[in-house]
Structure formats: structure tokens, C-alpha cells
Amino acid sequence: MEKLDYIPKTNLYMKHVDKSYSFGIDSILLANFAKMKKHKTLIDIGAGSGILSLASFYYYNLDKVYSIEIQKEKAKLLKENLKINSIDKIEVINDDLNNLNFKENFIDYIITNPPYYKKGANIKNKDEEFLISRQEIKMNLSDIFKFSNKVLKDKGKLFMIHKPERLVDIIKESGNLKLKRIKFVQSKTFEKPVFVLMEFVKNANDGLKFENPLVIYDENNKYTKEVNDINGL
Structure with a gap:
């Protein structure tokens, strides 16, 4: 069964197929956290069905977005979501990040909600699509930072959400990309x-x-004001 999910604070929608990984609050928080100037270029690494590509394109009035997604079905769904919203400035690239040959010092921004866990982590869901989205099976931190260090312009920015327990690994792999916020x-x-x-x-x-920590739920298990504001509620 298919339905359309509304992207917060936009007039955009995404097709959501039952039993398929769609998007969670982590992607919404990341799109809000990322601050970009208008009319710039963005690469979305591990784009999935397009939540970060679409939200960033809308929030920051970008001129061009390259959405990189290795899984064929997700890339197909992403293209359908672009068609639903009549967007032609987002280009879907259905390929392995390590196969791509972008020009050096070419991109203004990169955004990514990558797999959080190392390959072989104890995750109960054995569905291949879910595992690729959550384990470093097809892409790891080293791949992301190697690519980002190459294609970002000088003073270009990478925005990422991850698990705090991976911070040491993240900083170790960051190369010429300095953690600033x-x-x-x-x-x-x-x-x-x-x-x-x-x-x-x-x-x-x-x-x-x-920055001050963001708290998702209040004492009544309701979204906090900050999260409601991010969701446009």
C-alpha cells in the first residue's frame, strides 16, 4: 500500500511504500540544522527516497542537488517523488559513491544521514534494504570523508547526523574537514x-x-516546543 507523507514546513510530498524504510525524525532534524545559502549546489550522500534532497532544496532554494543512492528501488522511488513534486533541479545518481568522478572543489555543500552502525552490528531486522540503510555494508565513514574532501570547495560544508558513540571514528576520518558546529x-x-x-x-x-542540546520529548512524552517548531506545528 502506498501513501503520501508531507515534508514539514514545505508544500512537498513523498511516496511512502509499506514495509519500506521512509524517513524519521533524524532526517528532519538534520535538514533543519544544516544552514545553506541560496542558489548553491548540494550533494546528498545516501539519499534514500529523497527526504534530505527535497527538504534542503526547498528550505534553501538551491540551484542544483545531486542525490546519490546505491539501492535501485530507493533511487526509483526518489525519481517518483521528484515527479510528484515537479522538480527538475534534483539529479538522481543510482551508483556506488566510490564509483563517482565528480570534479574536485566543485560542490558548495554535502549532507548525509549515513549508516550508523559498523558492518555486522547486532540489528534484529535482517531485511537487506534496512541493513544497507543502517550498517556500513555499501558505504562507510572513510568513503564519505574521502569523497567530501575531494569534491567540496574551499570552506565548503558537510552536514551529518550520526550516533554519539561513533564520534571518535568520525573525527578520525574527517581529514581536512574541521568539525565547527x-x-x-x-x-x-x-x-x-x-x-x-x-x-x-x-x-x-x-x-x-x-549548540544547546535538542530534547525531543517532554515529561508527557509529547514533542517539545523546539521539535514542534521544526515540524512547523
Whole structure:
């Protein structure tokens, strides 16, 4: 069964197929965290069915988005979502990130909600599509940073959401991309973070800004005001 999901704070919709991984709050938080100037270029690494590509395109009035997605069915769904919204400035690239040959120093921004877990992590869902989306089976942190260091312009930015427990691995692989802005995401106040939002800048000076943590749920298990604002509620 298919339905259309509304993308918060836009007039865009996405097709959601039952039993297929769509998008969660992590992608919405990342699209809101990423700050981009108008009329720039963006690459969405691991685009899935297009939530970050579509939201970023709308929020920041981008001139061009390249959506890289290795899974054929997800790339097909992404193309359908572009057709639903009559968007022709997003180009879908159904290929392995490591096969691509973008020009060096070419892109203004990169955004990614990558697989959070190392290959072989203990995940109960054995569906291949889900595992590729959540384990580093087809793409890992080294691949992302190697590609980003090559194609981003000087002072270009990479926006990423990940798990806090992978921070050491992330910083170790970042190369010439300096972590400049970081925001932890907690399910509730006083609980340990469940996500970390990060902004990296190519060839930036040292210095790191810690933003106030974002709390998803209040004491009544309802979205906090900050999350409602992000969702346009």
C-alpha cells in the first residue's frame, strides 16, 4: 500500500511504500540544522527516497542537488517523488559513491544521514534494504570523508547526523574537514544523547561551537516546543 507523507514546513510530498524504510525524525532534524545559502549546489550522500534532497532544496532554494543512492528501488522511488513534486533541479545518481568522478572543489555543500552502525552490528531486522540503510555494508565513514574532501570547495560544508558513540571514528576520518558546529539530541532532558548533529568545514580554522542540546520529548512524552517548531506545528 502506498501513501503520501508531507515534508514539514514545505508544500512537498513523498511516496511512502509499506514495509519500506521512509524517513524519521533524524532526517528532519538534520535538514533543519544544516544552514545553506541560496542558489548553491548540494550533494546528498545516501539519499534514500529523497527526504534530505527535497527538504534542503526547498528550505534553501538551491540551484542544483545531486542525490546519490546505491539501492535501485530507493533511487526509483526518489525519481517518483521528484515527479510528484515537479522538480527538475534534483539529479538522481543510482551508483556506488566510490564509483563517482565528480570534479574536485566543485560542490558548495554535502549532507548525509549515513549508516550508523559498523558492518555486522547486532540489528534484529535482517531485511537487506534496512541493513544497507543502517550498517556500513555499501558505504562507510572513510568513503564519505574521502569523497567530501575531494569534491567540496574551499570552506565548503558537510552536514551529518550520526550516533554519539561513533564520534571518535568520525573525527578520525574527517581529514581536512574541521568539525565547527555540534549539537547533541536527547530523547528527554537529563538522558544521554541519541544523535549528534555536526557541521564540518573544509580547510577551516580551529574552533568548535557547541549548540544547546535538542530534547525531543517532554515529561508527557509529547514533542517539545523546539521539535514542534521544526515540524512547523
